[in-house]
Amino acid sequence: MKTLTFNIICSLLFGLERGKQRDQFLDSFQTMIKGMWSVPINLPLTRYNRSLRASAKIQNLLKEIVHKKKIEFEQNGESARQDLISCMLGMVDEDGKKVITDKEIIHNVSLVMVAGYDTSSVLITFIIRLLANEPDICTAVLQEQKEIAKSKPSGEALTWEDVSKMKYTWKVAMETLRMFPPVFGGFRKAATDIEYDGYLIPKEWQIFWVTSMTHMDNSIFPEPTKFEPSRFENQASVPPYCFIPFGGGTRICPGYEFARVETLVAIHYLVTRFSWKLDSDNFFSRDPMPVPTQGLLVQIWPRALS
Numbered sequence: 357m358k359t360l361t362f363n364i365i366c367s368l369l370f371g372l373e374r375g376k377q378r379d380q381f382l383d384s385f386q387t388m389i390k391g392m393w394s395v396p397i398n399l400p401l402t403r404y405n406r407s408l409r410a411s412a413k414i415q416n417l418l419k420e421i422v423h424k425k426k427i428e429f430e431q432n433g434e435s436a437r438q439d440l441i442s443c444m445l446g447m448v449d450e451d452g453k454k455v456i457t458d459k460e461i462i463h464n465v466s467l468v469m470v471a472g473y474d475t476s477s478v479l480i481t482f483i484i485r486l487l488a489n490e491p492d493i494c495t496a497v498l499q500e501q502k503e504i505a506k507s508k509p510s511g512e513a514l515t516w517e518d519v520s521k522m523k524y525t526w527k528v529a530m531e532t533l534r535m536f537p538p539v540f541g542g543f544r545k546a547a548t549d550i551e552y553d554g555y556l557i558p559k560e561w562q563i564f565w566v567t568s569m570t571h572m573d574n575s576i577f578p579e580p581t582k583f584e585p586s587r588f589e590n591q592a593s594v595p596p597y598c599f600i601p602f603g604g605g606t607r608i609c610p611g612y613e614f615a616r617v618e619t620l621v622a623i624h625y626l627v628t629r630f631s632w633k634l635d636s637d638n639f640f641s642r643d644p645m646p647v648p649t650q651g652l653l654v655q656i657w658p659r660a661l662s
């Protein structure tokens with residue numbers, strides 16, 4: 357799933373298609389990510405040291421990609437504006453001066469890769485696990501996706517309209533995000549003194565908000581340990597800032613729609629083409645993303661669409 361989401365981001369956001377350069381990129385990227393959550397002591401042979409070296413390699417690869425895109429952009433102008441890198445290259449102020457430096461483009465691209473790769477892959481992994489464990493939910497998802505598949509000439513790609521019809525499947529994804537949020541929390545700073553539950557949080561203090569505090573609160577989500585996609589039928593019943601897998605406020609995840617589309621499209625092709633059975637237990641640990649303890653071992657068969 358991680359390779360899948362990595363490839364999707366490479367193709368759609370960076371215009372980096374399958375090939376040697378992308379494989380090299382994936383290798384270095386995985387090494388870099390592993391060291392992001394390690395003790396930051398830079399000694400040879402440590403995870404952290406390998407991660408720093410992989411990160412330098414990635415910066416160089418991205419420099420090459422940005423340089424190539426720059427040439428394409430100068431040659432083809434607006435028509436080269438097909439992906440995130442070329443869009444950033446084309447951003448100019450009213451005097452026609454570039455507003456983002458190459459270094460900023462590289463940093464933005466690295467941020468999007470890190471933020472988008474390990475999150476959607478967790479969501480898709482947990483949906484696959486869940487569909488194997490919950491036959492009724494799996495049948496309902498299959499029914500919805502079969503109807504969409506049948507309404508299209510064979511081989512035609514899914515459209516935005518098709519994705520917007522996947523309402524039940526998205527509720528399943530939301531319920532998965534409620535119970536297994538890929539991001540367990542984040543930082544904010546108190547802009548003013550805040551009184552909460554008899555405690556004072558002084559202005560300027562750093563606060564860590566934790567997703568499961570509201571996701572598993574039974575006054576907001578009754579029977580919170582039960583997997584129940586129908587609880588999202590009436591979304592207005594969920595108070596603001598209580599369902600927060602994508603965060604909230606001005607810094608809410610900008611990849612929300614991207615994640616929604618990639619997850620729904622992946623699930624569409626998986627359920628309409630395959631059925632599967634889990635060959636691993638249902639435990640998971642956090643590294644800090646939730647990871648199935650035994651991996652995602654499945655037996656998988658092609659499915660004939662009736």
Ligand code: HEM
Pocket residue numbers: 365467468471472473475476479537538539542543600601602603604605606607608609610611612614615
């Ligand atoms: C299921 C998938 C995803 C989940 C659960 C998720 C979750 C989050 C969360 C919780 C935050 C912090 C928001 C806050 O502080 O309020 C965040 C930030 C961010 N996400 Fe996502 N994300 C997902 C997918 C993606 C994808 C696919 C991309 C890009 C293609 C992306 C790009 C970003 C970026 C760039 C930020 C930083 C925004 C900022 O600091 O202003 N995310 N995400």
